[in-house]
Amino acid sequence: MKKIIKIILLLALTYSVSATKIIASEKIKIGLLVPLTGKDSEIGKSIIKSTRLAINKINNVSIEIIPKDTQSNPKSTLVAAKELAKLNIKIIIGPVFNENLIYLDELSDITFLSLTNKNNNFSKNIINAGINATSQLNTIKKFLELNEIKKTIFLTPNINYKNEIKKAISFSKIKIIKNYTYNTDPTKLTQQIEKITRYNIRKQNLEDEIIRLEKSDQSNKELLIEKLKKADTLGSVNFDSIIIADFDESLKSVTTSLLYTDISPKKKYFITLNQWFDKSLLEEASAQPLYFPSINKKNYENFSAEYFDKFNQYPNQLSFLSFDLVGLVYYLILQNNSIIDKNIFTKKTLFKGKVGIFEIKNNKINHILNFYKVEDDKFKKIF
Numbered sequence: 001m002k003k004i005i006k007i008i009l010l011l012a013l014t015y016s017v018s019a020t021k022i023i024a025s026e027k028i029k030i031g032l033l034v035p036l037t038g039k040d041s042e043i044g045k046s047i048i049k050s051t052r053l054a055i056n057k058i059n060n061v062s063i064e065i066i067p068k069d070t071q072s073n074p075k076s077t078l079v080a081a082k083e084l085a086k087l088n089i090k091i092i093i094g095p096v097f098n099e100n101l102i103y104l105d106e107l108s109d110i111t112f113l114s115l116t117n118k119n120n121n122f123s124k125n126i127i128n129a130g131i132n133a134t135s136q137l138n139t140i141k142k143f144l145e146l147n148e149i150k151k152t153i154f155l156t157p158n159i160n161y162k163n164e165i166k167k168a169i170s171f172s173k174i175k176i177i178k179n180y181t182y183n184t185d186p187t188k189l190t191q192q193i194e195k196i197t198r199y200n201i202r203k204q205n206l207e208d209e210i211i212r213l214e215k216s217d218q219s220n221k222e223l224l225i226e227k228l229k230k231a232d233t234l235g236s237v238n239f240d241s242i243i244i245a246d247f248d249e250s251l252k253s254v255t256t257s258l259l260y261t262d263i264s265p266k267k268k269y270f271i272t273l274n275q276w277f278d279k280s281l282l283e284e285a286s287a288q289p290l291y292f293p294s295i296n297k298k299n300y301e302n303f304s305a306e307y308f309d310k311f312n313q314y315p316n317q318l319s320f321l322s323f324d325l326v327g328l329v330y331y332l333i334l335q336n337n338s339i340i341d342k343n344i345f346t347k348k349t350l351f352k353g354k355v356g357i358f359e360i361k362n363n364k365i366n367h368i369l370n371f372y373k374v375e376d377d378k379f380k381k382i383f
Helices: 002-011 041-058 074-085 133-146 162-172 186-196 199-215 221-229 248-260 279-283 297-311 317-335
Strands: 028-034 063-069 091-093 111-114 126-128 152-157 178-182 241-244 269-272 290-294 349-352 357-361 364-368 370-375 378-381
Touching: 028 041, 028 074, 028 317, 041 063, 041 297, 041 317, 063 074, 091 317, 111 317, 126 364, 133 162, 133 290, 133 364, 133 370, 152 162, 162 178, 178 186, 186 199, 186 248, 199 221, 241 248, 248 269, 297 317, 317 349, 317 357
Parallel strands: 028 063, 028 091, 091 111, 111 126, 152 178, 152 241, 241 269, 269 290
Antiparallel strands: 290 370, 349 357, 357 364, 370 378
């Protein structure tokens, strides 16, 4: 642990880092591929603003961000990337969406730091820098091990990212009893949760026990029967924690169904994925405590406040990530003796940004995240 801390301290970014290795007349050109027109244009514009904040923090006139419009289209993305290639740019932040990566293998000399959180790279020159499911499950795994939680089930919605979750379970080597896939249709969800939690069996157990006591000669049976009638079920389930890979109203539907089947977060750990501190979760008192991995909350709030002061609007989540990626690229270039090439991402490196710690190895980025719980109408940091 001391060795890890030492490495992190050694490699941690400070935006005031010396730029003596950069020749003043040379420009560090970083490309930026974001949607600037169309339905996703606000995302792209917010990312550009966050990279401007990063440049101001670095305070080095040698670094230059050159944005191009992807129009949220794969072919337009390729055209924009080729324009950046003509400027001899070797590192590009973006594109934002996973589907816009499919043609970028044509530009093998350029390294793309995509903002997607998918793990399925289309080419070796693409590094997915988003907060992927593997990073999140690694953090959850740490929590389970620290609390000696042995019996965990996984609930995955039957939607487009279910295969991504399946891969992340494998990559993280998190120990689970079973991964259940459920239909997000509310009319079907509760029935599925009933089956997973053995609700009908436990409810029948309760009814049978009440009948048995009523027929028995047990001296204190009235007291026992009165107590049982206040319960909803009788009997245990074969898990201690539940990981719910869902968000927003769908997540709330799952927790509501669990409560209906007499599974309480007061007795079983309710764990989910990164919720970006969704304030609506604070209103769900019956589903608390609810645990999740996430970026550093204090840093996120400070960044949002600084962004608001500068631009009079709040940033999106990708803006927060792109702010760090500018610093990451600048830092790695300095560490590589100011040589800008794809080799800067092959060495094992730990980088401390505002999101958290970036773990870089063999052209892959994972995030070492923090862990929080929602309880008593507050977000509380666990580690």
